[in-house]
Amino acid sequence: MRLSRRFRRVLVFLSLYLALCTVGGIKLANITLQPARRPLTAEETAAFQRVIQANRFEIADVSVKGTGAAVLWAWMVTPHQANGDAVLLLHGLGDNRLDMIGYAELLLAHGYTVLMPDARAHGTSGGELATFGLLERNDIQQWAEFLATKFQPRCIYGMGESMGAAQLLQSLDAGTRFCAVIAESPFSSFREIAYDRMGQAFHLGSWVGRTVLRPLVEVAFLRARWKYHLNMEQVSPENAVAHTHTPILLIHGQIDGNIPVRHSRRIHASNPQTVLWEVPNADHCGAIAVAPQEFEERVLTWLAPHTNRAAQPERDQSILNSK
Secondary structure, three states: OHHHHHHHHHHHHHHHHHHHHHHHHHHHHHHHHOOOOOOOOHHHHHHHHHHHHHOOOEEEEEEEEOHHHOEEEEEEEEOOOOOOEEEEEEOOOOOOHHHHHHHHHHHHHOOOEEEEEOOOOOOOOOOOOOOOOOOHHHHHHHHHHHHHHHOOOOEEEEEEEOHHHHHHHHHHHOOOOOOEEEEEOOOOOHHHHHHHHHHHOOOOOOHHHHOOOHHHHHHHHHHHHHHHOOOHHHOOHHHHHHOOOOOEEEEEEOOOOOOOOHHHHHHHHHOOOOEEEEEOOOOOOOHHHHOHHHHHHHHHHHHHHHOOHHHHHHHHHHHHHHO
16 A cells, blocks of 8 residues: 555655646747847947947948848947958847947957847847857858948958857858857857756756756747747757867856856867857856957957968869969
8 A cells, every 4th residue: 555655655746747847848939049139228228329439430230131031130230440350249149239239349440340139039129039050150251241232341350159159150050150259158059058048947967857857848849840940959059069170269257157167178179179168257148358458369369360361271272273
């Protein structure tokens, strides 16, 4: 009788556990793929406009059609004395182009033209789902082609933070040509960050997602696959970086509580030609706040030597063809 009662209790517990994981996984997938939009507030936009006017920068609203005919919007800002190079700036999850103003001001002050888009399903851009790189990698390619056609820079660079950094790295696997890129606080793969998110909810490590809440994670992946036709297993900056020759500077705070520094370490390990700057005492995307002077020096130093690197494969092919 005691064994039977215990057995029933175990069955009830397992049934409740699986039911909670199923419901939780479905909700998790829905919330993750459909983040709340942060609007471009009039106050923040006006503040940036004042910076534009004070420095005699030129700003224009521009758009491209991304995957699935989603219309994507951006600001293209040109300094008074442009150096001939352009930087594509990519924001994080739940933010919009306004989040990249600090980086934009730094780059504009040194003559770089900057393109500041809202990611799909963010800000004023179209698209119903944020896919963390599955569709955005092609969107980024569209923006790079837009810059190459409209602005015709000597060199196009990419710079992103958090989700934008992860999307930027994945765009390299889609054939996007950058002279060099800078990725701050990227995740290494969607599965790996999913494990972290499970643990963070309980102020614990990623082991929670790998073990106790593993069924919830699996349900969320299945929900994304069946409901939204998205294979989130393919979201992997780590794999994309492993196959690229584009110069990559990884920046990650050593006390990042959102995306732990091990993510950039994994990406760096997949391609030792990348450079990883681990920033002491910096939290998520906090390098510019903790070490502003070193951040500026590292960013500008990284961009400068790689001018015209993107055109090198074409030049090499021309040489081969002439032989």
